Structure formats: C-alpha cells, structure tokens
Amino acid sequence: LLSQFDPDNTGYISTEKFRSLLQRHGSELDPHKLEVLLALADSNSEGRICYQDFVNLMSNKRSNSFRQAILQGNRRLCSKALLEETGLSLSQRLIRHVAYETLPREIDRKWYYDSYTCCPPPWFMITITIVAFFLYNGVILDRFVLQVTHPLYLKNALLYHPQLRAQAWRYLTYIFMHAGIEHLGLNVVLQLLVGVPLEMVHGAARISFVYVAGVVAGSLAVSVADMTAPVVGSSGGVYALVSAHLANIVMNWSGMKCQFKLLRMAVALICMSFEFGRAVWLRFHPSAYPPCPHPSFMAHLGGVMVGITLGVIILRNYEQRLQDQTLWWIFLSIYVIFVLFAIFWNIFAYSLLDLKLPPPP
Secondary structure: OHHHHOOOOOOEEEHHHHHHHHHHHHHHOOHHHHHHHHHHHHHOOOOEEEHHHHHHHHOOOOOHHHHHHHHHOOOOOOOOOHHHOOOOOHHHHHHHHHHHHHOOOHHHHHHHHHHOOOOOOOHHHHHHHHHHHHHHHHHHOOOOOOOOOOOOOOOOOOOEOHHHOOOOOHHHHHHHOOOOHHHHHHHHHHHHHHHHHHHHHHOHHHHHHHHHHHHHHHHHHHHHHOOOOOEOOOHHHHHHHHHHHHHHHHHOOOOOOOOOHHHHHHHHHHHHHHHHHHHHHHHHOOOOOOOOOOOOOHHHHHHHHHHHHHHHHHHHHHOOOHHHHHHHHHHHHHHHHHHHHHHHHHHHHHHHHOOOOOOOO
C-alpha cells in the first residue's frame, strides 16, 4: 500500500491520495479515528501527510494531540494556519503565542490552542518562584537574598554543605538561597520566561519532574566533582528547563515558528553564559569565610545534562513515539545509575579519599 501511494519512498502521501483512501476505506475505521484523519488532511497546508503520523494514530503510539482529538470526537481543525486567525481576545493571543513558542508542528499547535483551558494554571513554576524565593527569603529570613558575605550565609539550614551532606533535604532546599541579588534575578527571569510557557503546554507533572531532576543532579554533581564546596541557587532546575527547551528548538528548527527565534536563543544563551561565568569566577574568588570556599558552579552543568537528556525526551514534539519511549528509558536508567553512584560516593568516597573538608558552620 505504501509503495503504491508513495513510489519514491519519501515517507509522505499526498492529501489527495490520502482522501481517496479515506473515502474508500472509511467505513472500516473507528468513527472517531476517521474524524481525526479528516481533520489531519484538512489542516495540512503542505499538501502531504506524513505516513508515520497515520501509523501512530492507527496504533497506540500516537501523539498527545491525536489522543485529545479522539477523546473530543467531533471537534475539527480549522484549515487555515493558526497565525491567520483574527478577532482573538488577549488571552487567546497569549495561548497562541505560547503554542508557537513551544510546539513545532501546526497540528499540535492547533489542538493545544483549541483544548487549553488554563485549568489547572501553571502553578508549579509560579509557586516555586514566588513562595520559595520571595516569601521564604523575605519573610522568614527577613531579607530577600543572603549574600555569600553575610554572617548567616553558612549557618543557614537550607544550603548544601559537604560536612552536612547526611542531611538529605539539603540536596533540594539549596535552591531557596542565592548568592546575591543578580544571581536570584537571572534565575527568576529565566524560570518565568521559559518555565511558565513550558508548563502551560506540557503540564506541571512533566515540568516539575525535569526541574526537580535537574536540582538533584546539580547537588549530586557538586558532591562528586567539587567535593569541598557548598551549593546555593536554583540554577540546576532552571538550566534543566532552559537547555531542554533550547535543544528542542534546535532539533525542530524548521518547524518552530516563534518570532525572532534566533535572537531569543542568543539572549537566553548570553544570560546563561553570564550567570555561569559569574558562578565560576565566584567559586575561585577568595572566600569571605576561609577555609570554606564560595559556592560551586557544578550544579549548572548537572542541570544542563538533565535538560539535554531527560528534558529533551519529555518535551520533544509533544509526541510519544516508540523511539522516544526507548530513549526515555535509556536516559532514565542512566540518571538513576548516576544518582545511586553519587549516593554511594557520598557514603564511602569522602572517608576513603581523606579530604580536608571545610569546618561545619
């Protein structure tokens, strides 16, 4: 059948041939699937249908957009591009903007735009930003940011300290402290500008998983590669989200229709590079409390590694293909192995290497 309608083996079928197939065999299909296939043909502006999309729909390895379409039954996609829609309210324009910022395929953008209800809202990123950063640091600590030169810097119960690595909560709670207002400011800006749109599209569960995985990988990376340094800041989680998003843009460059995407990528990379360069400089700058050094920069790298592995698979193309599922299990296994290795490293390596650690605060 494929060789008959795709003699050049391109992987695509023309929409005309696709419609003739549906007219000839439509009675044999589930009505809901037939409705989605017709919507797929109507919405395609390139005059061809990807054969893999057809296979994904007919099997259970289909994208979220197809699953939503099947559940909604008689909903149909508009034939014109989403950008051509006129008379939209401010909230509708915002949702359309988020769709074009995040999703590379028009069919996915349309189904997201049509089905998004803002219920639930992107609560995770907003909660982490407002409550964790501002409420805790501003109300409980009576200051918004603890500078690394502040007397209470090392005495705080939240930051990761190598002498207190047995206190497991510190591998997560270090994100609630920052080494200066510029450190907090850059992380908050990147977190809101990238994290909120991603959560609106992919949901709190996926985004929180990537974020927390980046945070844990960041502190564990420090405990393995920079064993004598403390850690503060949410850069591990932020860099996991940003690097996953940027990697998806690069991998789907031709499909991404966001405005000024090259400029946006450049700005994001400049901000990340500036913040990372500042962290490296601060790490090797003379400490205000010798012999304890300034915070490590390895958490940034741990977050980036999570973003370009687990994050890319979770956020890729809004799809669930068999190849992506396989890569997901491979990267998840690698991540779990790293976490287990880091746990055993923290238990045994410090005593075996006989390191001279800074005194406890």
